[in-house]
Amino acid sequence: MKRSLQVPPLSGDSYDHLSRDVFISPVVMVVEKFPPASTHVQKDQCRILAFPSTLFFVGERLVNHSIANISVIDRDTCEHRCYLNHNCVSINFYFGPSDAQNCELNNSTSKEHEKDLVKAANYVYHGTKNACGRAPCFNNAICQSGFTSKRYRCICSVGFSGPHCEQDIDECAKKTHECNANAECHNTMGSFTCKCKPGYVEKGQQCEGISGCAQNPCHHGGTCTNEGDKYKCTCLQGFTGAHCETGYIKNSNILSKNESYFAYLREFLVPAVGNDSYWLLCYRASSHGWAGRVFHARCDGKKNIVTIIQKDQYVFGGYTDIPWDHNPYRGYRKTEKAFIYSIKNKEGLMPFKSMVRHVSQAIYMQINYGATFGGGFDIHIADYAGYNTNSYARLGHTFLVPNEVKEKDTVLAGSLNFTPDEVEVFYLP
Numbered sequence: 322m323k324r325s326l327q328v329p330p331l332s333g334d335s336y337d338h339l340s341r342d343v344f345i346s347p348v349v350m351v352v353e354k355f356p357p358a359s360t361h362v363q364k365d366q367c368r369i370l371a372f373p374s375t376l377f378f379v380g381e382r383l384v385n386h387s388i389a390n391i392s393v394i395d396r397d398t399c400e401h402r403c404y405l406n407h408n409c410v411s412i413n414f415y416f417g418p419s420d421a422q423n424c425e426l427n428n429s430t431s432k433e434h435e436k437d438l439v440k441a442a443n444y445v446y447h448g449t450k451n452a453c454g455r456a457p458c459f460n461n462a463i464c465q466s467g468f469t470s471k472r473y474r475c476i477c478s479v480g481f482s483g484p485h486c487e488q489d490i491d492e493c494a495k496k497t498h499e500c501n502a503n504a505e506c507h508n509t510m511g512s513f514t515c516k517c518k519p520g521y522v523e524k525g526q527q528c529e530g531i532s533g534c535a536q537n538p539c540h541h542g543g544t545c546t547n548e549g550d551k552y553k554c555t556c557l558q559g560f561t562g563a564h565c566e567t568g569y570i571k572n573s574n575i576l577s578k579n580e581s582y583f584a585y586l587r588e589f590l591v592p593a594v595g596n597d598s599y600w601l602l603c604y605r606a607s608s609h610g611w612a613g614r615v616f617h618a619r620c621d622g623k624k625n626i627v628t629i630i631q632k633d634q635y636v637f638g639g640y641t642d643i644p645w646d647h648n649p650y651r652g653y654r655k656t657e658k659a660f661i662y663s664i665k666n667k668e669g670l671m672p673f674k675s676m677v678r679h680v681s682q683a684i685y686m687q688i689n690y691g692a693t694f695g696g697g698f699d700i701h702i703a704d705y706a707g708y709n710t711n712s713y714a715r716l717g718h719t720f721l722v723p724n725e726v727k728e729k730d731t732v733l734a735g736s737l738n739f740t741p742d743e744v745e746v747f748y749l750p
């Protein structure tokens with residue numbers, strides 16, 4: 322440790338006779354090397370601090386910037402203590418009669434805070450040339466005067482680096498972050514954030530894996546039940562799949578009479594509309610009435626429409642991808658995707674699907690008619706069908722007849738003409 326004082330301190334305790342302009346000390350230069358733990362002494366760890374005479378004021382004191390208040394034997398020692406405190410750049414020295422702590426170390430000078438230099442009896446103020454006065458350090462860094470060839474150094478706040486602490490540290494890239502192993506690190510200015518990876522939830526400082534029903538794995542209102550480390554979704558009617566992700570015909574009164582009916586119709590519909598379909602009701606005769614106009618008012622313009630008809634125990638119907646729409650004229654509409662199906666039939670056959678073969682007559686539009694398929698018609702729901710026998714089902718004119726069908730006029734509804742018990746129409750929104 323080496324220290325040089327080029328001018329000895331003034332003798333005596335009284336500075337009363339001195340004015341602030343009096344030359345006291347041309348330079349008090351203190352040079353000291355203080356290696357940290359390492360024996361390697363870095364250049365910027367040397368501090369050079371000058372207390373020029375021009376910054377020496379008797380009877381004055383800098384207030385509001387004190388960082389330490391200590392007792393020393395003389396002003397010279399006070400200045401030395403300032404030198405040792407890396408944040409100190411000026412001192413107030415008290416030479417009055419009291420035994421009070423007589424050396425105040427300040428982290429600013431009167432140059433930066435002229436108004437804080439106040440009259441104070443029995444005080445002298447001595448400042449240094451403060452290279453930190455022009456605030457060269459950024460991002461709340463601490464500036465320390467007297468270090469490096471620049472005459473200052475910046476002690477960066479956590480999260481910043483660079484000669485002037487102007488650079489954000491990318492903790493994520495440097496892998497200095499403290500995020501949980503199951504969290505993702507996101508770099509921010511001056512810091513970083515941790516966000517639990519998908520499948521994990523925050524619990525205190527940890528990201529814990531979520532399992533079972535905590536993940537809300539069941540879709541479309543399905544009920545989740547934990548079963549050990551697994552779970553089970555109980556789906557609402559009309560939905561299926563391990564997570565109830567697949568919806569077919571929801572809330573069909575006709576299909577709900579037998580759970581397997583849903584599955585059969587879904588099987589028929591998947592090639593046309595895919596798995597992930599969510600059907601909505603547009604018409605139900607028992608709710609909306611039997612008038613053909615009502616059916617059209619509620620379902621016209623909608624695409625992908627499936628009609629479900631019940632007569633006694635028999636369940637059948639048809640699908641069309643193109644809209645029911647009586648405008649601009651009544652008549653046939655063409656589509657190659659329409660089909661008729663039978664789920665429960667008079668002949669006890671397995672459910673079957675019958676594709677359109679004369680595509681130009683796939684469906685028929687008439688404002689008073691209910692759902693009508695084919696040129697025969699293959700299926701016709703009449704106006705006010707619930708009150709008459711004008712409806713009929715005669716498979717085979719426009720739609721294919723499966724080989725196993727014996728009586729194509731009665732296989733669907735039990736008889737050629739019939740009075741439907743219920744008609745439901747669903748569509749894909």
Ligand SMILES: [Ca+2]
Pocket residue numbers: 480489490491492508509510511512513
């Ligand atoms: Ca950062």
